Amino acid sequence: MSTPTIGVLALQGDVREHLVALAAADAVARPVRRPEELAEVDGLVIPGGESTTMSKLAVAFGMLQPLRERVRAGMPVYGTCAGMIMLADKILDGREDQETLGGIDMIVRRNAFGRQNESFEASIEMDGIEGGPVEGVFIRAPWVESTGARTEVLATYDGHTVAVRQANVLATSFHPELTGDHRVHGLFVEMVRAAQS
Numbered sequence: 001m002s003t004p005t006i007g008v009l010a011l012q013g014d015v016r017e018h019l020v021a022l023a024a025a026d027a028v029a030r031p032v033r034r035p036e037e038l039a040e041v042d043g044l045v046i047p048g049g050e051s052t053t054m055s056k057l058a059v060a061f062g063m064l065q066p067l068r069e070r071v072r073a074g075m076p077v078y079g080t081c082a083g084m085i086m087l088a089d090k091i092l093d094g095r096e097d098q099e100t101l102g103g104i105d106m107i108v109r110r111n112a113f114g115r116q117n118e119s120f121e122a123s124i125e126m127d128g129i130e131g132g133p134v135e136g137v138f139i140r141a142p143w144v145e146s147t148g149a150r151t152e153v154l155a156t157y158d159g160h161t162v163a164v165r166q167a168n169v170l171a172t173s174f175h176p177e178l179t180g181d182h183r184v185h186g187l188f189v190e191m192v193r194a195a196q197s
């Protein structure tokens with residue numbers, strides 16, 4: 001089977017770390033800033049960063065509609081932290097003009113853990129990840145306040161949902177790209193492969 005090409009949305013955020021993690025998980029990884037670049041990838045990662053800035057830049061770069069269309073058409077997408085927020089159908093505590101791509105029938109609360117604790121790490125058992133828990137790095141992280149019937153909850157922490165999947169769309173509140181453990185990226189690469197075949 002051919003190696004999938006996976007883009008990392010490179011408007012803002014920890015793009016480089018995701019490129020490294022995807023390459024380690026056997027994908028061809030490249031930054032995506034323009035609609036032409038988006039058209040060439042089999043899947044996309046939306047990195048951590050600041051979702052309000054990412055939303056503004058997506059509008060400024062003419063990427064909002066192309067991104068929405070590809071997500072709606074079933075392109076596999078994985079969002080971490082700010083990326084999770086971008087994939088939520090609805091945001092709580094967002095900025096008034098903040099846009100999302102949608103893709104997961106969930107309500108996400110921005111900076112939810114951030115209010116309690118700016119940044120922390122925790123062991124997270126995640127469905128679909130073999131070989132023990134992943135180290136969850138949470139940085140001003142959102143949590144998932146509620147999910148629809150089609151959304152699968154893959155992990156919780158302290159009673160809050162922190163990893164979800166709906167069809168080809170995966171999202172985590174935490175940042176596996178910062179840990180050197182590439183199993184979650186491996187799961188996403190498999191999702192992209194499965195969508196190709």
Ligand SMILES: NC(=O)CC[C@H](N)C(=O)O
Pocket residue numbers: 047048049050051052080081082083085110111114139140141142
């Ligand atoms: N580490 C992160 O991606 C933080 C997300 C940020 N709090 C936001 O609202 O976008």
